[in-house]
Amino acid sequence: xxxxxxxxxxxxxxxxxxxxxxxxxxxxxxxxxxxxxxxxxxxxxxxxxxxxxxxxxxxxxxxxxxxxxxxxxxxxxxxxxxxxxxxxxxxxxxxxxxxxxxxxxxxxxxxxxxxxxxxxxxxxxxxxxxxxxxxxxxxxxxxxxxxxxxxxxxxxxxxxxxxxxxxxxxxxxxxxxxxxxxxxxxxxxxxxxxxxxxxxxxx
Amino acid sequence: xxxxxxxxxxxxxxxxxxxxxxxxxxxxxxxxxxxxxxxxxxxxxxxxxxxxxxxxxxxxxxxxxxxxxxxxxxxxxxxxxxxxxxxxxxxxxxxxxxxxxxxxxxxxxxxxxxxxxxxxxxxxxxxxxxxxxxxxxxxxxxxxxxxxxxxxxxxxxxxxxxxxxxxxxxxxxxxxxxxxxxxxxxxxxxxxxxxxxxxxxxx
DNA sequence: TCCTGCTATCGGCAGTGTGCCAATAGGCGA
DNA sequence: TCGCCTATTGGCACACTGCCGATAGCAGGA
Numbered sequence: 001x002x003x004x005x006x007x008x009x010x011x012x013x014x015x016x017x018x019x020x021x022x023x024x025x026x027x028x029x030x031x032x033x034x035x036x037x038x039x040x041x042x043x044x045x046x047x048x049x050x051x052x053x054x055x056x057x058x059x060x061x062x063x064x065x066x067x068x069x070x071x072x073x074x075x076x077x078x079x080x081x082x083x084x085x086x087x088x089x090x091x092x093x094x095x096x097x098x099x100x101x102x103x104x105x106x107x108x109x110x111x112x113x114x115x116x117x118x119x120x121x122x123x124x125x126x127x128x129x130x131x132x133x134x135x136x137x138x139x140x141x142x143x144x145x146x147x148x149x150x151x152x153x154x155x156x157x158x159x160x161x162x163x164x165x166x167x168x169x170x171x172x173x174x175x176x177x178x179x180x181x182x183x184x185x186x187x188x189x190x191x192x193x194x195x196x197x198x199x200x201x202x203x
Numbered sequence: 204x205x206x207x208x209x210x211x212x213x214x215x216x217x218x219x220x221x222x223x224x225x226x227x228x229x230x231x232x233x234x235x236x237x238x239x240x241x242x243x244x245x246x247x248x249x250x251x252x253x254x255x256x257x258x259x260x261x262x263x264x265x266x267x268x269x270x271x272x273x274x275x276x277x278x279x280x281x282x283x284x285x286x287x288x289x290x291x292x293x294x295x296x297x298x299x300x301x302x303x304x305x306x307x308x309x310x311x312x313x314x315x316x317x318x319x320x321x322x323x324x325x326x327x328x329x330x331x332x333x334x335x336x337x338x339x340x341x342x343x344x345x346x347x348x349x350x351x352x353x354x355x356x357x358x359x360x361x362x363x364x365x366x367x368x369x370x371x372x373x374x375x376x377x378x379x380x381x382x383x384x385x386x387x388x389x390x391x392x393x394x395x396x397x398x399x400x401x402x403x404x405x406x
Numbered sequence: 407t408c409c410t411g412c413t414a415t416c417g418g419c420a421g422t423g424t425g426c427c428a429a430t431a432g433g434c435g436a
Numbered sequence: 437t438c439g440c441c442t443a444t445t446g447g448c449a450c451a452c453t454g455c456c457g458a459t460a461g462c463a464g465g466a
Contacts, residue, residue, distance in 0.1 A: 002432055002443055026229070026255075029423065040445050045425060052229075056317055063325035085336040086381050090363075090374065097367050104322065105364050109312065114259055119307065122266035133288040147365045147372050147380060154361030155354035160293075161308055162350045164300050169350050171293065177350060178289050180391050188387040189380065205414055205461055232452065243416045248454060 009047055012037045017058050021102045025055060025110040055110075062103050123153055130182070148189050152182050212250055215240045220261050224305045228258060228313040258313075265306050326356055333385070351392050355385050 003011065015036040019028050030051055034041040048054035093100050102111045109115050127149045131138045136145070156178055163174035206214065218239040222231050233254055237244040251257035296303050305314045312318050330352045334341045339348070359381055366377035 005443080008443080030425095031423080041424090042426080042446070043444060046444080049425090051424070056321065059318065059321055063321060082336060082385075083382060085333075086378065090378060090381070093363055093367070094374070101364070101368055104325070105360060105368060115262065118259065118262055118266060122307075130288075133285060143371050144376055144380065147362055147376070148384075150365055151358035151361045151380065151384070154357035154359075156357075157308060158354045158357030159350055160296055161304070162353055164296070165304055165308060168346050171297070173347055173350070175289065175293060177347065177354065177392065178293070179286060181351075181354070181388055182285075184387050184391040185384055188383050208414080211414080233454090234452080244453090245417070245455080246415060249415080252454090254453070 008039075008043075012039070012044065012047060012054075013058060013061060016054055017062065017099075020055065020058055020110065021098055022111075024112040059103055062099055123150065127153055134182070134186070142190065144189055145186070148185050149182075152185055155181065211242075211246075215242070215247065215250060215257075216261060216264060219257055220265065220302075223258065223261055223313065224301055225314070227315040262306055265302055326353065330356055337385070337389070345393065347392055348389070351388050352385075355388055358384065 012033075015038075016033050019033060019036055030041050030044055033051075033054070034044055037044070044051075044054060048057060106112070106116060127146065128138050130149050130152065131141065131146075138146070159169065159174050159177050163169040163171060169177075215236075218241075219236050222236060222239055233244050233247055236254075236257070237247055240247070247254075247257060251260060309315070309319055330349065331341050333352050333355065334344065334349075341349070362372065362377050362380050366372040366374060372380075
């Protein structure tokens with residue numbers, strides 16, 4: 001069937017998006033992509049150049065369309081609009097859970113179970129060590145606490161990138177952020193656990 | 204040259220690690236890996252099975268050896284040991300900056316510049332939106348503030364994974380964490396900017 | 407010292423996937 | 437209806453992975 005340029009392009013992207021959500025990048029072949037789109041293999045190259053370019057286009061489409069949070073239109077920020085933003089963001093993520101986990105959540109690994117597991121175990125171990133370093137018993141800790149520490153780990157990675165990769169932070173600036181944020185976070189979630197946190201946070 | 208099993212294995216892993224830090228996974232071929240290790244291509248399969256297995260082995264070696272923070276030995280946690288842990292962690296990362304950025308920092312993409320750029324732009328846009336949602340002008344904001352918001356984004360991704368992927372958090376639990384943490388973080392870093400944050404953090 | 411078995415190491419074969427390009431077919435305007 | 441324009445196809449050439457039989461270097465025993 002002969003389709004218009006944009007239509008065909010969109011159609012290929014849609015089926016490719018579906019496929020890339022089920023398997024990691026390397027296990028998806030151009031023949032699969034082609035047959036899923038109902039076209040010949042050569043057409044994919046005609047439209048996107050290479051398999052990699054097609055994949056990048058898929059990712060672009062995913063991260064572009066649902067630009068995550070929903071800031072309220074024009075009225076200035078208050079706590080109500082912040083609540084609404086977070087809720088809106090969570091709604092969006094939940095609706096496209098599989099998509100989000102595959103592309104953004106997996107950090108671009110493209111749903112690679114083994115690699116994900118390795119990195120995840122390392123991060124979990126790090127979180128436990130952080131708990132240990134703060135004198136908290138991991139076994140009796142509530143799930144929120146572990147989640148906060150895992151979250152702190154994600155934040156630490158971002159701040160480190162800000163320091164070493166993008167160079168928008170000096171080591172000292174990054175250090176202060178890393179130092180202060182965990183006590184403050186722990187205190188805000190479970191105030192009874194770390195009484196010393198407030199003092200450190202104010203330092 | 205004929206080497207002992209463990210020696211040869213370690214030698215191959217070392218040169219493979221070097222190679223995987225310079226290019227993304229797909230652009231490293233087995234012939235390259237072989238010639239870098241000074242052996243024939245077939246030997247790599249003999250030792251590691253497949254290219255993917257070799258790569259996983261490299262990643263395992265990297266994330267295992269420097270298990271990130273340094274918890275102080277036995278004495279209970281106080282703020283001094285926490286300071287030391289963070290410093291120790293930063294020293295470790297800084298010493299192996301390239302390695303860390305490639306494997307952990309890039310989230311497993313394996314130094315894929317284009318893909319990284321796409322995801323990074325999306326995250327940057329999200330950070331700006333968050334600033335906007337809280338009524339902060341991005342242009343006049345200090346770099347630490349932007350870094351904190353980027354860090355909050357990393358934390359939000361982790362918490363979302365904790366909710367949707369690992370299922371250790373309910374939606375409500377995740378919501379509360381996401382809601383509370385940003386005001387608290389902002390307040391701890393730049394107290395003068397968001398006076399309303401304290402109230403929200405206590406809610 | 408020579409022989410023999412073991413195993414690290416090599417080189418090539420088969421299958422698969424990508425990238426590309428010339429040829430084809432289908433639709434729209436004249 | 438004819439002809440051009442372009443979407444679409446199928447096949448060719450190359451690269452790479454995975455595997456396996458063949459080879460070579462080293463050890464221990466006679």
